[in-house]
Amino acid sequence: MLALIDTHHHFYDPQAHYYPWLNDAGFPPHRYGDHAALKRPYLPADYARDTAGVNLLGSVHVEADWDPKDPVGEMRFIASLRQQCDLPSVAIGQAWLHQPDAASTLEQLAAFAFVRGIRQKPRANAAPGGPPGGMTDAAWLQGYARLQPLGLHYELQTPFWHLHEAVRVATDFPDTRIVINHAGMPSDRSEEGLRAWRTALAAVAAQPNVAIKISGIGEAGYRWRPDANRRIVCEVIELFGVDRCMFGSNYPVDSLCAPFQSIFENFATYVADFSAQERAQLFVENARRIYRIPAQRIEQQQG
Incomplete structure (x- = not known):
């Protein structure tokens, strides 16, 4: 069986908690299209079946886009799940770096021993061009500056046409790790779109404090x-x-594209010619x- 650490998945329960994208009627469709199939609890028992x-x-x-008015509440929920089943190993919380209460939120999140970083989707344009995105805002940058002293890193999900802003952030804060989500979001699969995505990604890859997750690479309107x-x-x-890339399932969201095992079997096929160490x-x-997952936890899972 393929051994792995899944670096990107979500647990949520929209029957017990509020997630705007799952609970609100008329919420805009997901980037994969209709996401009605996701509007149900996805808990460790469901994940266990998918990862069998x-x-x-x-x-x-x-973070699963939990109620933005109570970002710390999601980590309390995750803490309760960890007490039941020892998963997830670690977590990424939600924080709105430009908000006046960002300092307090970050301190509370960092107090959870299993929290390793935070994710916020900065303000972005729907297409290339337009005004600067959220990573250029002074208030956002003040919030970002608080991450490294608290031992937190930043998970970035943004369209590839905003990655040039991430280059500046990575340069100005060299001691803060950035982990790019979903392969830099190559949403435009035309040749022109892929060239633009690669150019943007190459610039941010030149920054040594940036790593990337190969996850969430499904396409609207297609199976895998x-x-x-x-x-x-x-x-x-x-x-x-190979030393700055990781694989993630983005489950259950990517269940809209393929079964969990199929996604990772494809990943394994793509790198079959790499060395065993790679x-x-x-x-x-x-x-x-990168996520500081204790070795003993992995050994326990193997047992």
Whole structure:
């Protein structure tokens, strides 16, 4: 069985808690299209069924767009799940860095021993061009400056046409790690779109404090396309190298595209010609290092 640490998944319960994208009628469709199938609880028992075909050594819960008025509440929810089943191994919380209460929120999140960083989707344009995005705001940058002293890193999900702003942030804050989500979001799969995505990604890959997760690379209107996604995976690894890339399922969201095991079997096929050590880095070791997942936890999961 394929051994892995899943660096990007979500637990949520819209029957017990408020998630605008799951609870609000008329919420805009997901980037994959209709996401009605996701509007149900997704808890460790569901994840266990989906991951039954792999040797799961650990996992990273990433904030699931929980009620923005109570970002700390999501980590209390995740703490309760961890007490029940020891998963997720670690988590990424939600914080709105430009808000006046950002300092307090970050301090509360950092107080959870299993929280490793925060994710916020900065203000972005729907298409290339337009005004600067949220990573240029003075208030946002003040919030960002608080991450490293608290031992937190930043998970960035933004369209690739805003990655040039991330280059500036990475340069100005060299001691704060950035982990790019979803392979830099190559949403435009035309040749022109992929060239623009690669150019943007190459610039941010030149920053040594930036790593990337190969996750969430499904396409609206399609099931998983192995050949199309192979190009994405291979180009990301070419740009960042095997020591700064990790794989993630983005489950249950990517259940709209493919079964969990199929996604990781495709990942494994794409890197089948890599050395055993390189494959171990991509599937396990980089995640363990970057997310500071204790080795004993992984050994317990193996047992």
